[in-house]
Amino acid sequence: MLLDITSLTKNFGGLVAVNQFCMSVSEGQIVGLIGPNGAGKTTVFNLITGVIRPTSGKVEFDGKDVTGKRPHTLASYGIGRTFQLTPLFTEFTTLENVVASYYLHPRSSFWGAFFNTPTYRHNEAFALEQSLKILDLVGLSKVKDELARNLPHGYQKMLGIARALAVQPRLLMLDEPLGGMNMDEIAFTMDVMAKVRRQGMTILVIEHNMQILDLCDHVVAINFGQKIGEGTVEEVRNNPDVIKAYLGEQNVA
C-alpha cells in the first residue's frame, strides 16, 4: 500500500467538499479517480498533496503519516503532481522548466551552488542530461528552447508531466492530464503514462474523460465529495450509480 487514505473530510465553512473519502493505491498500479465536474476530485488531490488541510481523516504515504503536511515536504517524500491550471513556470523555456524541477534529487547545497563546487557541477550535469531524456520521452525535445508560455496547450500539459517526473517520484499524481487535448494528444499521453508505469511508477490520475479507463488497473468513482463506486474498470463502468452520475450530469447540461 503506497498511498492510503482514510476517512478524509474537508469542510469549507458549511459546505462539505469531501466526505469520509477512503482510497488506497498499491505500488505499481495506475489508479483512476473519476467523477463528473465538481465532484471533488481536485479537492482530494489538494488534500493529499498538502495544498489544503483536511478537516479530519488521515493520509498515509509509504507507511508514514503525511496528513496535512506542506506540499514541498510531500514532494521530498516522493509524490510528484501536475496541475490542471497554470501548471508551468511560464517565463522559463521548456528545458529550463524541467531542469528547475531537479531541485530535490540531486540536492545541491546553497554554498555548493554559490562556489560552483565539483559536486554542484556534477549535479547540474546530471540534471541537464536527465531533463533531455525526459523531454525525449514526452516528445518535447524539438521545443526545448521555446518559452513555456508559447507552447500550445497539449504541449504544456505534457511539460507538466515532464516536470513532475523530474521530481523522481514514487507516486505520480496527474490532475486531468487529458484536458483540452485532441485525439492524437490523448493517445500519446496515455502512451507516455503506460511507458512510465512500465518503468515502475505508480500513478494516480484524476480524469473527467472516461477514456483514461483503458489504462487503469483500479478505478474509484466520486461524486459530491463521496465515493460512489470502486473496483476494476469493468465493475465501475457497469456500476449503476456511476452511470447515473455521468448521465445525470449530461441531462442537466
Added chain:
Amino acid sequence: MPIGSSPKQRKRITSIVFYATIIIFLALLPQLGLPVYPMHTLIGVFIWIIVASSLRLLDLSGQGSIGHAAFMAIGAYTSGILAKFLGWSPWITMPIGVLATGVIAFLVAIPFTRVRGIYFTMVSLFFGIGVLAVNQVFSKFTGGYSGIGSIPMLFGYNKTPYYYFCLALLVICLSIIYRMEHSRIGLTWKAVAQSHAVASSIGINEAWQRILCLGVSCCIAGIAGVAYAHYYSLLTQETFSFNTSINVFVYMTVGGPRYFAGPILGTAALILIPEQLRSLREYVPFIFAGILLIVLFLMPQGLAGLPDQFRQRFARSPKVKSLPAEEGVSKRAP
C-alpha cells in the same frame, strides 16, 4: 544555466569581458587625472548601484520592496554609532553593521514573507517608515532628525582610496549577485516568483527561499550602508528616507528589472544625467521626471532592454514555431 549550451556560454563570456573592460576603465580614471568632484559623484553612483542591484536580487524572487533604504540605514547607523561613540575602528564596525543588518533582515523576513505581491510591497513601505520612526524614538543615540556627523572615516581626506574601495565593493557585490542569479540559487528564486504552487510541488520550500532572498538582499544593502556612513561621514533622517527607497526602486525599474545590467544603467543614468545638468538648479527634477517618462513610454523593458527591443523590432520575421494542426504530439521527433 549553470552548465548550458554553447551559445549561452559564449554570451556569458562576452558579458564578462564587457564588464571587465568597464571596470578596468573605471579603475584607470583616477590615474588619468579624474578631478575631485566627478570622483565624488562616481563614488555615490557605485554605492547606489550596489543598493539598486540588491533590490533587483530581491525582485528575482517576486518580492518588490520600496523600503530598502531602511536596511542601508540599519547598517550605516550601527557602524557609525559604534565607530563614533565607542571609538572602534571602522574596519571592525563595518562588518558588525552588515551583520546587524543581516540579523534584523532575517528576523523581519519571517513575518514579512507571510504576505506576497502588493501586500509585501506595502509592508516594506511601512517598515521603511517605521525604521525612520525608530530612529526618532532613539534620537538620543541616533541624533534624531539632524543625525550623526563626523563619523570616523575609513581613509584620510583624499578621495582616491574611497573611490577604489567602493569600486572594489561594487565589483564584489555585483559578482556575488551575478553568481547567485546564474546558479541554481537564482533558478530556484525565479521559480518561486513565477508560481508558488508549482515550486512547492517540486520540493522547494518557497517561504524559506523568499526569506533567504530577502536576507541576502538586505545584507548587500547593509554593505552599501556602511560604506556610505564612513565616506560621507554624516547621516540624517533624510539620508535613508522614504524618498531614498523610492529613488532606488526607480533606478532599478528604469534600468530594467529583468536585466542584470538594469540597476547599473538606471542608477548611472538617473544620477549622472541630472548631475551634468545641475546648472538648471531648481529645474533639475524636471530632467529626472523627463527621463522617467521617456523610459516609461518608449522603453517598456527599461534601459538595459534596449538591445532586445531593437532586436525584436527589426527581426526579419517572427520566429514563431508554427506547429501544423496535423502534427499532434503523437508524432515522435525524427
Added chain:
Amino acid sequence: MDTLITCSVNGLVLSAIYILVALGFSLQLSIMGIFNFAHGAIYMVGAYVTYGLSVGLGLNPWVSLLLSVILVGAFGLFVERFCFRPFQSQITRMIVMAIALILILQTAVEVTLGGVTRALPAFVPGILRVGFISVDAERIFTFCIGAVLMASMTYLIQKTKIGQQMLAVAQDAEGAALQGIDTHRTAATATVIACATAALSGSLMATIFSMNPFMGDNILLKAIQVTILSGIGSIGGILAGGLIMGLLNAFLPVLTEASIGELITILIVILILLIRPKGLFGYELF
C-alpha cells in the same frame, strides 16, 4: 479638559480630511486597480491653485476654492487617460509614473510660487464659542464640509447609476465590460471625483495647518494607512478607519512623544497587513 477638547476637535477634523483623501484613493484603487501614488501631490496642487487664485490673483476665496476643485478635477481626466491607463495592471510602472508626476507637480509649484511654507487664509475666519468650548470656525467648517462630502459620495455610489457602474467595475471589470459598461469612463469618473475631493481637502488643510510643496507626501501615507486599516469595498469602513486614524493622530502625540505615536500607528498598519490583509471592515484590499 481643555486638551481633551482640543484633541477631540483636531481628531475629528483630521478624520474628515483623512476620510476624504482615503475615499478618493481607495475609489481609484478599487476601480481598475489604479494605485495613484500621486494622490498626495494632487491634494497639494489643489491647495496651491486655491492659493494662487485667491492670494495671488485676488479672487474671492470661495470662488478660488470652487475653481480649484473644478480645475484639479478636470486634471484628473488627463491623469487617468495618460498616466494610468497605459500602465493598467503594471503596478511597478504605475508607481514610477506617479513619481514622475509628483516630481513635475512639486517642482512646478516650487518654481512658480516658491517652496516656503505658507498658510492659506481661512474661509470661515473667527472663533466659535459654545459654552466653555472655543473652537476655530474653520475647523468646524472643515468637519461639516467633510461630512457633507462623505454623505454625497455614499449617496453617489449607492444610489446613482454612475455609482452602480463603479461598483460593478470594482467587483469585476471584465464582467462589467461585457455588460456594456464603459470601464475606462468609469475609471475616469472615479479619478475626477478623487482629484476634486483631494483639491478640496488640500485647500481646507492649508487653512487649518499650513501648506508647502511636500504636504502631499504625508497625506498620501495617511490615505494608504486608512485604506489598509479599513480595506476596500465598504465606504462605512473607510469612514470608521479614517476616524480611528484621525483620532490616533490627534491623541497619540499628546499621550506620548510624537515619534512613538507614529511608530505605534505604523506597527498597527503592519500588523493588519500581516494578519488581516482584508482590513478591518473591507472585503479585499488590493
